[in-house]
Amino acid sequence: MSGYVRALAEHAREASLVLAASDGELRSRVIHAMAAQLDAQAERVLAANADDLARGRDAGLSAALLDRLRLDGPRLAAIAAALREIAAQPDPLAAVGAAESRPNGLQIERRRVPLGLIAMIYEARPNVTADAAALCLKAGNAVLLRGGSEARASNAAIAACLHAALREHGLPEASVSLIEDTAREHVLELLQLSDLIDLAIPRGGEGLIRFVAEHARVPVIKHYKGVCHLYVDRAADRARALSLLVDGKTSRPGVCNALETLLVHADIASAFLPQALAALAARGVEVRGCERTQAYSNAVLAATDADYDAEYLDLILAVRVVDHLDQALAHIARYGSDHTEVIATDDPAAAEAFVRRTRSSAVMVNASSRFNDGGQLGLGAEIGISTTRLHAYGPMGAQSLTIERYVVRGEGQVRHPESLGG
């Protein structure tokens, strides 16, 4: 271990103490100033991004990776707009929790405090640099950012904007600390710093996330994958169900809230599936189905267990006909990833049973899986999605970067007055 990351983390930790005691109004102004700096320095940021893109093309990066890496005027403006949305949200530290007066006169209050120092470990997307910094700052946390080497110049240019805004308002630049040397050993070093880092959030491919989860001595919040299901109930409105299917599978197949499996109630299969398979075929979606599904089209390949387990992230869909809701629920319990499940139904009892008996972070009744996203759910941006039921479940906004503590006020109360005598 070189100590390079420890030194950065120590400074960031000191900055986190300043932020924890800072005013919410001030933190909001700084985030507005960050957006303004991104606007003002757009040319520099785009030039740095062009360098990254040129290097990436020379290195033979895939088109998908280059697309994630690419910034342009509108994308940069969208990043600034997300920062302004975060700045405009209420201060998560000002939220007053339950307060209570005890029989002995003690006043018990629950007050939100920041987590402290958050480490973000991510890949090619430079927007994460700005989003994560703004969300952490909003909640009074310092952040240690380790982006992918392919976005090195873009991240440095964005960080320069963020630092200018922090300086402008007298907050320490170390509040947003960028690990500029992207050697992988530094990630390992970072993951050991359990005395300095309160939480690590990895964002990227499953390989990165498993690497972080396996090596971390600091707490990690993560999600591995999204195997999202649409269950078309026998009481579904077929036109709606078709919309949910097409939007869920095809509007952006490469993201974690896209649909991967369609489950169809046997009673509606003969009315719904031919139409659905035609719509999918028209959009170039390859279908892998159970035997009953295959009966509706020669183009349907046979689905295996591996298909029901797969997060395709591509124009491929697994389809299965089920006899009843219970069978759909059993399928989801076995193959699901606790990410997002959708039911299309006009039967309130079926909807409520589906809601109660699925365990995923988000359950949608007659709405697209693609809405499981921090922005769509009203959180502004999101710093990540959790598919483990601990601390946060689903998209994480600024409030997920805080925790409640106890503040107790008394007038000298003691627990064992009898111990005072003598």
Next chain:
Amino acid sequence: MSGYVRALAEHAREASLVLAASDGELRSRVIHAMAAQLDAQAERVLAANADDLARGRDAGLSAALLDRLRLDGPRLAAIAAALREIAAQPDPLAAVGAAESRPNGLQIERRRVPLGLIAMIYEARPNVTADAAALCLKAGNAVLLRGGSEARASNAAIAACLHAALREHGLPEASVSLIEDTAREHVLELLQLSDLIDLAIPRGGEGLIRFVAEHARVPVIKHYKGVCHLYVDRAADRARALSLLVDGKTSRPGVCNALETLLVHADIASAFLPQALAALAARGVEVRGCERTQAYSNAVLAATDADYDAEYLDLILAVRVVDHLDQALAHIARYGSDHTEVIATDDPAAAEAFVRRTRSSAVMVNASSRFNDGGQLGLGAEIGISTTRLHAYGPMGAQSLTIERYVVRGEGQVRHPESLGG
């Protein structure tokens, strides 16, 4: 790995699905029935406990350990009373979170769900068996209990009462699963079951907790130690400060919310310390102080860095005179364990600064450190205390065993309507 624990955990996992869909009213009735069973079978439980105690004495267990292990009529009645208190609490799963309507008409609701399956790993205290089972059940979780071998017979007898209550109300016995074979290899097996166990909570000595934290592949919530501070401000009421000191240090020195260090503002030291040192000496408390403290009594030994770091759990106290609040805060930041800090002051500005600038799970203004306890803070019993700022911070009651998820209701809304055309 023998698979013995995996098989138990698989059954408990299945039970957790039943509990997650169960009614809060029913779960409350079962907890009442558990209390009734403990009352009705008190003789059997006490006889089993007598066996454990006899075995423990033969094995040469310390008096302190035997005391933790010992049950008697009043202690068993207190356990049953704690269960009734938990049963009477509001259903944590019924708490309605923030609800919101989005501009596109989506109804976003946050609904609490159980964590799933909780593993408790603890030592000699048999009351944990009942407390943990009741808190987990209250929140709709199944629990896998691994108590210490010295309490084997007591835990089995208590578990028999809990199972009788579950059976009586048609809930699976595996909802409360006791690992009866206490071989240590089974703990290791348990800690690897990340596909079945949602959270592990170790309770006991620092050795057990470090063992769990180091070997766990499942999430762990824990606290290592409580180095709790009392800061006597220059504006403190001296009589009150003395009560807080004596109660905090001497009412039960062996627990984690006992005081370990006293910090005294220099302006009040000459008025407060002689009185405080006399009161401590009268109660047999050994004092290790800074040079300025030593000036007040020949009996005060010199404090070292190790003393400021120590959780004595004994009648020993470290004492330091500080020049101002900032120095007290710096001391706590350096040596504290994020457990409990107390300020004695009549100055509201000093109190507020102390609250804002300490990071511990509980901060007390003019109240004893000994109140940082689930029962005292109104949670009923507590399943553990967390001193890490993730998921829970401070004493954990039933609500800390739940998490919010998203329930979204729509009328067929999709994210990209343009993708539907064609």
